[in-house]
Amino acid sequence: MNIQIKQTEAVATTGRSGRGRSFALLTAFAGTFISLTWLGGSMAFAQQPEPWGLNFQAAATPYAEQARSFHDLLLWITTAITLFVTALLAYIVIRFRASANPEPSRTTHNTLLEILWTGIPVLILIVIAIPSFRLLYLGDDFSDADMTVKAIGHQWYWEYEYPDHGGFFYDSLMLRGDQLPSDEPRLLAVDNRLVVPAGKKIRLMVATVDVLHAFAVPAFTVKIDAVPGRINETWFQVDRPGVYYGQCSELCGRDHGYMPIAVEVLPQAEFDAWVAAAQEKYAAATPVMTRLAAIDR
């Protein structure tokens, strides 16, 4: 069941490699103005981390595609602003230096300038707000989801539950030391992956039984908090089968760095076979939410 996409393959598919690197350089430059890196989570990941990786992982979901293009739009805007402000500063420093202006200007107001420097930023913010809100609402629209999975945070591992397939659930723990297969990344490989079918819209419910955690998979541009006492929801749809790694992204205690996420995307037939096997394997256990409810009473 181990399907792994080589990073080079994934990049070649989306054609982001060369462009991605130039954007990465631009980011470093424009980053002094606005930090853009929060959009898609950590910059260092591909489908899994790669040495010296700088940019986002290749987008694996429609949502991630849109988030990448929003990021690119912001990058152009912030780069232009940064260059413009730098040029203005340089002009002022040279043109109005003390040695060339022994008698300083006493100009205070300029109506046209004041209208411009209020109006133009407002317009820029509107241009940014429209795709930003579109993206926010897109991430929130799982009304037509094909199936639901639950990810439940624990100190310090994830538990996955399949309410649409009989409600079976299982724990997913990081593989350590000798358990780690040579073809899997250290600190990211787990014993039982979250398995979903390819090409299907998956509604993801995220909860926790103890402290704050966050379910984050960079290739999906999914990063959603697991908050005690409530359920957060989003969705993802991955067309390409493969394994996509992520991590808990909320400081949650001693082993916060050791509760990775591995999502295995299988073709529908293989997923169905996996579900049938999983229903047997994980049968007769009580879901954690039911267990918790029982404790409350």
Ligand SMILES: [Cu+2]
């Ligand atoms: Cu955590």
